[in-house]
Amino acid sequence: MSDLTVYLESDARRPELRTADPALITGHLAHAGILFERWTAEAPLPASADADAVLAAYAASIERLKEARRFCTVDVVRITLQTDGVAALRAKFLDEHIHEEDEARFFVEGTGAFYIHLDSRVFRVVCGAGDLLSIPAGTPHWFDMGAKPRFTTIRFFSRPDGWVATPTGDAIAARFPFFQPDAARAA
Ligand SMILES: [Fe+2]
Numbered sequence: 001m002s003d004l005t006v007y008l009e010s011d012a013r014r015p016e017l018r019t020a021d022p023a024l025i026t027g028h029l030a031h032a033g034i035l036f037e038r039w040t041a042e043a044p045l046p047a048s049a050d051a052d053a054v055l056a057a058y059a060a061s062i063e064r065l066k067e068a069r070r071f072c073t074v075d076v077v078r079i080t081l082q083t084d085g086v087a088a089l090r091a092k093f094l095d096e097h098i099h100e101e102d103e104a105r106f107f108v109e110g111t112g113a114f115y116i117h118l119d120s121r122v123f124r125v126v127c128g129a130g131d132l133l134s135i136p137a138g139t140p141h142w143f144d145m146g147a148k149p150r151f152t153t154i155r156f157f158s159r160p161d162g163w164v165a166t167p168t169g170d171a172i173a174a175r176f177p178f179f180q181p182d183a184a185r186a187a
Helices: 022-031 051-057 059-069 086-092 181-186
Strands: 003-008 017-019 035-038 073-080 103-110 112-118 121-127 131-135 141-144 150-157
Touching: 003 022, 017 022, 022 035, 022 121, 051 059, 051 073, 051 150, 059 103, 059 131, 059 150, 073 086, 112 131, 121 131
Parallel strands: none
Antiparallel strands: 003 017, 003 121, 035 131, 073 150, 103 131, 103 150, 112 121, 112 141
16 A cells, blocks of 8 residues: 655654645655656455566556656566565665666565655655656655565666666755554554
8 A cells, every 4th residue: 555654854753744635645655756656456456476577567657757757678587586686686775875877666465665755855665566656866865665675676777787876975864764564554
């Protein structure tokens, strides 16, 4: 289940806004220049689907986004607690960073939380199955896959040499709550 929480950057305890309404999430994020969409699979997608089946199921939406945002390649990544080096992978993206290209991710299954630092605010977007989020190049953000990661995403790339994270050096991420999927559902 996707949701959006908006904080002032100076206050990680009392959010200004919290909503799970997809239309409100899309609207608030669009106002901040961030693309959020809900996609529906064009073909049945079993839990065991391989990368080719995942890409086929969302082929039209993938092509539309590639054309609109000038992405040239996509891949499919599945992360679980069993993934090699998963703790280091989680830690790598927990510090605020930027990329030289848009970071666009579509969640096929599972969850993860993006924290986007914009205009003195932090927009926390918890993405779930069916969510497409694209963070503009140069926008400070971090990502928390949670203590028990489990998600499959389609990643979009603008350049063949891929996508590199450059730390901003700002320790802001440490002041904000970690992503706890079970707590998010209970709240
Ligand atoms: Fe990133």
